[in-house]
Amino acid sequence: MGSRSTVKRADALRSIDAIVTAAAECLGENPEASLSEIARSAGVGRVTLYAHFASRAELVDAAMSRAIDRGNQALDAVDLTGDPLLALARYVEAGWHLVDQARALLVAAQRELPPGRIRELHSGPAARVETLIARGRAEGAFRTDLPIAWLVNVLHSIMHSAADEIRAGRLTSEHAADHITATVLAAFTPPGKPVPEPDAGA
Amino acid sequence: MGSRSTVKRADALRSIDAIVTAAAECLGENPEASLSEIARSAGVGRVTLYAHFASRAELVDAAMSRAIDRGNQALDAVDLTGDPLLALARYVEAGWHLVDQARALLVAAQRELPPGRIRELHSGPAARVETLIARGRAEGAFRTDLPIAWLVNVLHSIMHSAADEIRAGRLTSEHAADHITATVLAAFTPPGKPVPEPDAGA
DNA sequence: AATAAGTCGAACAGCACTGTTTGGCTTATG
DNA sequence: CATAAGCCAAACAGTGCTGTTCGACTTATT
The missing domain is CATH 1.10.357.10 (Tetracycline Repressor, domain 2)
Structure with missing residues (x-):
């Protein structure tokens, strides 16, 4: 499971990386951190986050x-x-x-x-x-x-x-x-x- | 801190006991159990629970x-x-x-x-x-x-x-x-x- | 430069929970 | 047995989250 389309664009990869990093950081401080918090901390819109991770579980899995x-x-x-x-x-x-x-x-x-x-x-x-x-x-x-x-x-x-x-x-x-x-x-x-x-x- | 009025009636004490017991039981299975769940499990209305415990924290404290x-x-x-x-x-x-x-x-x-x-x-x-x-x-x-x-x-x-x-x-x-x-x-x-x-x- | 991919804010719908009020009902207690 | 204390269902307001849609904008890639 993962890349449905052929290849990801460079900025998309950058976003994904920032999101996962921010997730590890936020969840590390507070396991209940909301996706809004994580998106904000990643310097990314909430919608972008959902564009890459279908659910909260998927993101947690990636961070872990x-x-x-x-x-x-x-x-x-x-x-x-x-x-x-x-x-x-x-x-x-x-x-x-x-x-x-x-x-x-x-x-x-x-x-x-x-x-x-x-x-x-x-x-x-x-x-x-x-x-x-x-x-x-x-x-x-x-x-x-x-x-x-x-x-x-x-x-x-x-x-x-x-x-x-x-x-x-x-x-x-x-x-x-x-x-x-x-x-x-x-x-x-x-x-x-x-x-x-x-x-x-x- | 506790009994504001002179004495509690017997059924009130019974309710309180049932609630605290149910709280220990429910929270013991699932720490996120809602107050509704606990009230139901105690065989008591949700309102009754709030009548005895002002907040969730107060109830958790009592159970603990x-x-x-x-x-x-x-x-x-x-x-x-x-x-x-x-x-x-x-x-x-x-x-x-x-x-x-x-x-x-x-x-x-x-x-x-x-x-x-x-x-x-x-x-x-x-x-x-x-x-x-x-x-x-x-x-x-x-x-x-x-x-x-x-x-x-x-x-x-x-x-x-x-x-x-x-x-x-x-x-x-x-x-x-x-x-x-x-x-x-x-x-x-x-x-x-x-x-x-x-x-x-x- | 054209186009497909990506981003974003705003706004929507849905859900679950907390905490409160109302009004009528049951029951303990004196 | 009278009455104050307690009970309860229903309904309300408020909050904060999840997940989705829309349309406009920006940027990477060919």
Whole structure:
């Protein structure tokens, strides 16, 4: 689905880009932002917006897809090989930031998009973490007494909550990554084994 | 604030109760539930609802307050003395259930109520956990390298995420408490000390 | 320069919700 | 049993959004 006609004109592409950007921005601040607001913020008429996106859902989907794409690109640059503990730390360092930005956008997506679509969009990042955790388990670094899906969930939920804490002013972005890594590494440690000390990396 | 006139009549009290109950129920399923829906579900006219609650916010506040009260009562029955690890396990056992029920209600509250009010309502349960964690730290059972507020946050955010997982069908309420406790106990373990094995309690 | 594509403001219709009023009815309570 | 308190349906006004249509204007493309 998409380009019905042969090709889009340059200014149309520019408009579309501005709209999606503005959508990500507005919905990021307020998940209930109206299409009028978004159009205004994009420096574009409301009608133009409807000319490119048939419904609110379609726009939210586009904004979310772009955010995920950007995130995937950023995550591609992260080295997830070597010591699973350090790899996980690197992942957190790069990832919590993305989660922070996409936070409210996700809220909007959860309201407007069917749940299956959300999971579909998240499948990329999720797979990355899953394989990392699986490897860590195979090497004895991570616990095997809890399902992988649960561990993935714990990681993301802690990153999300850190984002909330920052917004509430109870946590500085300075310490966020450290706190998340310290917490998650401990949570992933197999029962009976000692919790890793922070001195290792950096 | 509350009863302006001398006393409320019995049927009025019954209506109010039915409304608040229905509100908790409806908002628990859908945070955007309209006042009409709630009134209908309460078996009461829309006008009656407005007779008792001046605004939507007022009703949400009432529903949330009651849920918190109930939660506090349930938590009062939990023994938080003795081994901090076991005490925390008992807290989770009793608490995750409450979080599960109040989950969507909280979402509604976050939209309608000022953030300060939310924190105020949560101060009861929060204080409970805080003192438990503080005691566990003093006894060397919990880590001291992360702020207490962060640990409290981790606990609640994991309980919340478990509730989400259950609703998504990826986790059974059977295993929820076990997973949460296993995760949180590990996350709270001081660096260098071994993660507690699950065989202990039960 | 011709034309198809794109943009825009204004205005329309439709919807759902909030909050209020009116007037008649039922019921708790003294 | 009298009456004040409470209940309710219907109807109203007001708001803010979505999605569409229209006609005039501008701009990219060939």
